[in-house]
Amino acid sequence: MKAPVRVTVTGAAGQIGYALLFRIASGDMLGADQPVILQLLDITPAMEALEGVRMELDDCAFPLLAGITCSDDPDIAFKDSDYALLVGARPRGPGMERKDLLEANAAIFSVQGKAINNHASRNIKVLVVGNPANTNALITQRNAPDIDPRNFTAMTRLDHNRAMSQLAQKTGTTVNDVTNMTIWGNHSATQYPDLFNAKVQGKTATDLIEQSWYEEDFIPTVQQRGAAIIKARGASSAASAANAAIDHMNSWALGTPEGDWVSMGIYSDGSYGIAEGLIYSFPCTCSDGDWQIVQGVSIGEFSQTKMTASETELTEERDAVAHLLG
Ligand code: NAX
DSSP states (O other), rough: OOEEEEEEETTTHHHHHHHHHHHHTTTTTOOOTTTTTEEOOOGGHHHHHHHHHHHHHHHTOOOTTEEEEEOOOOOHHTTOSSEEEEEEOOOTTTOOOOHHHHHHHHHHHHHHHHHHHHOOOTEEEEEEEEHHHHHHHHHHHHHHHOGGGGGGOOOOHHHHHHHHHHHHHHHOOOGGEEEOEEEEOSTTOOEEEEOOSSSETTTGGGGGOOOHHIIIIHHHHHHHHHHHHHHSSSOOOOHHHHHHHHHHHHHHHHHTTTTTEEEEEEEEEEEOOOOOOOOOOEEEEETTTTTEEEOOOOHHHHHHHHHHHHHHHHHHHHTTGGOOOO
């Protein structure tokens, strides 16, 4: 058995946390041979609820769970952390403008970035789930200057998985037949799910569906799926978001299958003309615990317009929180 690794989860007392922690502890994220120590962070008023989650984790008697700490102090929760899933965020309150939301979250993620910089493993892999995920990841990264910017990522895997299911259902196949899906850009309504490069049983997806379905049905369905779930369930997606976080970390740590790729919000190196330093979702392959942007994906005019619109939105978000970027 390997030595345990430390996994920090923030917002651990929330609904995504509840769907996430048990799967990390059972080995779904890092494999059945990798023990984990969970370092759970939430805010002070949530400590009692978090204690209840800890009791339930204990009661599962997970063989891979080598320890649990609960804290409201980021300096403790990020100590020597090898993996961090930043789920806790400030939700949009009544009357709150988008700028207020960005600012409230920027304050949280700048504190956590500093705690990571000061206390975490130098090789920590960070996934930001809490919204606005890409910009929160940017703020975290910029406040952790001693850590490689490649180690900070944002989650677009839920959008990726949603797009795979929608395409499989439309083409009468299963998700096992769908490969090479890409979500470009921001985890927001400007995200662009790309079917020109996606494949179904090895065939180009856009050859199998009508352009009108793609533009009028598929793209809005994927972009608005979160809102549809809130409307139906009366609460935002939790189990599927937790599942996507598990998938993201699993791909990053253990690799992607030959010939396929995944979508990850990562530090742009300028590939595809996207401004360097933005956290932008690209098609990525992973191996040896590292990601690479897939190069040479074909981009037509339709794709380019949508990719640029999402880049513009991310640039505006970045500029709105410029004073907190460290
Ligand atoms: P909940 O409100 O159920 O839980 C959030 C938890 O975070 C609470 O326990 C709260 O006390 C805690 N928290 C707040 N501020 C904190 C801080 N400074 N430090 C530590 N913990 C803190 O929300 P939940 O449904 O779990 O969603 C969490 C976040 O995920 C939200 O920002 C949500 O918008 C985002 N999502 C992101 C998705 C993605 O694809 N990237 C999809 C799902 C989800 O909507």
